[in-house]
Amino acid sequence: MCLSWNTHLLNTYGTTETTVDCTYRHVSLADVVSSQTSPFIPLGSPLPNYICHIMIDKDGDDETIGELYIGGPGVFSGYLNHGQRIETGEIEGTILREFRQQISAGLVIARDDRLVAYVQSRLSDTTIEQRVMEICRQHLPSNMIPSAIIVLDQFPLNANGKVDRSRLPSPLSLSAISSISETPQNDLEVELQSLWSQFSSLHVGFELL
Template sequence: MSADERQSRFVESLRLVIFGGEALEPYKLKPWFERYGDQRPQLVNMYGITETTVHVTYRLLARQDTDTTTASPIGRPISDLQAYLTDASLNLCPIGCRGELHVGGAGLARGYLNRPELTAERFVPNPFGKPGSRLYRSGDLAKYQDDGEMDYQGRIDHQVKLRGFRIELGEIEAQILAHPEVKEAAVLAREDQPGDKRLVAYLVEKQSGALQLEILKAQLKLALPDYMVPSAFVMLEDMPLNANGKLDRKRLPAPEIGEQLSNSYVAPRTGTETSLADIWQDVLGIEKVGVEDDFFELGGHSLLATQLVSRIARHFAIELPLRSIFEAPNVAALAEKIDVLVWTVRPSDSDAAPLNETDFEEIEF
């Protein structure tokens, strides 16, 4: 498309444009279809894997395909191959249900050279074909549409389990890419601190400095459940690629917590705020927390919020509802709630020591 913007006369000689290599994002083709329509040149999306050398399915693209941001249409198998969507037990999936894509047929390789164990793992007996025939387990997810054509749904190994929820990273990436200022996006579930796994989004802007992260986050919170909204966003100039020109997820950097904060650092001003900041730093595993910093922007989540409430209850000898963390997600706001609870509880506590000057220093009236 960018080449066409510079010199469009070559398009007149094109009959077909074939996509392959990476999952197609059809909504990005809107400007093309607005300029040329969907008849000539004809755009074709093809799904393929090395083990079939190389294409498996094809789909003729139409203008209406650009209306979706959540799927990549890959169509039907080419003539010398078969494609089946199955569950883990090789049972066929019905229309609308996601399954692993298995490929069989004359175009399928026999296996991996000198790697019998991997061949046995990936090239499995074909329960739908002739005796002795094989299916290749692609590791890719897809689902059937009502017309029998398939939509690519991402990789099985890109499905993660986070705090009890199964999450498709591709769904989050699709929502991020729907923002007009995002050129590329990738999402990882990182565990940079043992036992603390969190979602991190990596973004490349279309125009440097044009993307407002707060607006993007607000849009994601409307489109996704809370547990699918990344806790950190990392801006990159370019995505790291491997030797094959595909995204190298291992080279995506760990986020810097300080870069995620929308507020400049404000030091604690009262004894309550100081104690809270210390507890937050310990629970979140970071060095410095300001009183205006948002717990969830710092990487907090529901399980850490439970730990936070428990630590606060022990330190201040109060009962703090978990919802308080969501209602007052920064130190300053939460300190106000705690001060009210402390002031309410202490006078009625017959075992409590009389209030002194230190107590009053920690209470904001």
């Protein structure tokens, strides 16, 4: 197909830790012909800033299956001995599954070098952050436990109806709120807290007012 359209076909390979691609091969006619008898097309050569080595046992021969080692500046900084895959979708799914009645939406993102879980709930439940954190600790590996749970009455949306991540509050900006949050003591305080929470889309502690 590529030959008939006079286009170029590249076979690239890489992993998340190497920022997607680290090798490439310009697929030739010979590769296409050989693919009729072999399902494999060579990975090709390393891209700039990458070094690739096929490592085999010292007693191995040419037919021995080895392991591909990738090095160089292109490998994600700090990857050595820290290969942990974080699935934000799994974290969101765990929260929504366990709190399907209380939480209508969830979003987990990396924010200020922290894993933050945003949950949408209109319930005036001051314990929801703690309960969500407990569920995450029970069902998720340690590297996938959010460092902060932020409850919003409603997620901010952009013109396309999608969550506007730039308008989500930072955990650092809310640290003061969580530390001085206090239960309203009378009807006026309840009304003031409700109005400010609606205005800011946050569960605002009365002492902050």
